[in-house]
Amino acid sequence: MALPPPRPRKPKPATLRGPRAFLPKGPKKRPKPTLRTWSLPLLDPPRRLFRVPRRAVPAHAAPRILSLDFNATYRPLPPPPSPDDPIDAARLGQRLAALTAALDDLPGQAQRFARWKARRDAAATRDGPISGQRLTPLRRGRPPGGRLSRYEPGAPHPRKIREVDEILAHAHALAVYALDDHDTS
Template sequence: MDGTAAIERNLEALKRILVMLVAMAGMGVEKLGAGMPGAGSLGAGSLGAGGQFFFFPRKGAAASRQVLAEKSKLSPALNPALTLPRALYLAILRLLRPAEAAARRLIIAAARGIVVKLPPLRPRKPKPEMLRGPRAFMPKGPKKRPKPAPRIRSLSLLDPLRRPFRVRRRPVPAHAAPRILGLDFNAPYRPLPPPPSSDDPIDAVRLGQRLAALTAALDDLPGQAKRFARWQARRDAALAQGSSGTSRLRRLSPLRRGRPPGGRLSRYDPVATHPGKIREVDEILAHAHALAVYALDRPDTS
């Protein structure tokens, strides 16, 4: 089974969905630009040539802020005031989660047959000796540490695990909390806050980072496949050394059991008819999941 054509077809479909998500995020920023401080300089987002992710400023912004975010530079330090309306934020998140899971499975399918050689482990640095005598009481001069570069987030290669014993707290919202008044009748009356609205601004910095990470992964699928092959090699090495106790193993499989995260289809069937609630990204995710399961169950050892 050669899944190269299927991987390429699903990859192009995921890129179309990603362009739609970036456009939705740009529209939301444009909508809130007039009313939110700091967000007025943000314009529409787009996916440039080569899969690069940008947020462009409006006319009149400083020339130094012409590119506020790229796929490798999108961080809270560069854009601390990125917000989206609540309804739009949730709509993007409902599509982004299955798109990330589908991209993860395409990476696993593309890594089939890739063999990598891990570099030798670096020896641990010995601990510095304790200073003795007068030197132990001498103050050390200030160390000038270089400013770290913005962290580049990568798409996770592992599915988030389910937490069946997690206790979800359901706090009572402020607008529905009981009113407990004191005996001081001269105290000013404080009305209850209004209930949450679909137009409330939500911090979307993390969402933008996830979009940038997904863009980078779809733009460099062979590189991400080699990255997954290195993870497999480290897992196999940890399994080989597990008996000696020198290595700790965390995950055996990159996929979690059951339905993929965010998906609405349990299996891929190209000839089946689906109801209206099944989206295009659900079909892509189901097909990519089948390709990933095949690649993990039948590795290419030739």
Template sequence: MKAAMDGTWAIEKNRVALTRIVAMLVAMAGMGAGRPGAGGVGAGGQFTFFPQKGAAVQNEARAEKSKLSPALTLPRHLYLAILRLLRPAEAAARRLIIAAAVGIVVTLPPPRPRKPKPAMLRGARAFLPKGPKKRAKVIPRNWSLSLLDPPRRPFRVSRRAVPAHAAPRILSLDFNASYRPLPPPSSPNDPIDARRIGLRLEALTAALDDLPGQAIRFARWKARRDAAIARGGPVSGRRRSPLRRGRPPGGRLSRYDPTATHSGRIREVDEILAHAHALAVYALDPPDTS
């Protein structure tokens, strides 16, 4: 395997800026490094949520109502604020990995031939009695940053809370049925399960700390994709491009322009994402200079 990291100044500058933003998100979520056994970053480098001071009793009361641990929940307003910055940060890190993979050449091992099962054995198993189900071993899943943009879902229906005045008034045709009050409206302080955000922050931090290793990982994906395309036929289960069309996920800038002046709506992560997107597009399809 021949690995040649590009290591340009633009990639490193955006990586450092993105690392600073991720550290801010970790602080917003109340995640930090603590001693073993007391929370924080343990031996495996995982984060743990800490209840914020001054709001411990309130968090425990809200978590008791929602049956969630207070150490794994965040208020709704803080959860959404972190999510608004986490999505573009993940997209920017993904594009920096693609830009850093320029020049990396990997050699894939030959595919292992699959042994087809005899037809007689396949037919006989249908008539054999099924034994007791074996319990699957619970193995901790190591999260890693996805190398592909999430696909668009144009037909996705967003679930929203129905206001009290828009709820149907017909409760039941049975007059003896018990009255069920409407659920209370969502509050900015409602506890939200934040374990998934913790895993995403952990994967994003690991990817930014090991950008050359992630670039080699992307080069392997690209080699497998090219091999599938070279064999002909449809590329089942594989996307031809890791980037989706249009604006990057979570971004507010359509293109990168270092000389343009932006309004207060444009955040620092939006400028980083726009620059990283331009670097990734150039890495995937460099212009012909011959």
């Protein structure tokens, strides 16, 4: 696939250059509301090997630090969340909207992936192999969220392996197979 020409870069506005950069800009104009389009990430995030997980303390278990002022008002800690509390599902709705948009435009997503591969191949031929450059859109190791490293249909598994783990491993194996250069004619 031939790469499209690079997009022209927008020049910086005059207010951000030279001596006028420190002058007030004047009244702010409200931006027009635009319809936001959601898209799924094209590549899996790389696996972080030496990441230390953060431990967050919920608000109901945080230490109470009181003032030495005897007249300070006492504020009780918030109660722990109950199973019936509402949960903000905005991020889930955005992910579902992105998935719907991707499934409605499969040829466009295929073109997007082909452009990524063409850019990667062009950079590799121009500069040679670059360390840290992504060679495959899939991350190494187990599939995201899965407990099996590979799909073996008849092999016995430990107790903690569920059916969804087998499905994830099988789908990951199919994706790896599809990325290999096979003659599909």
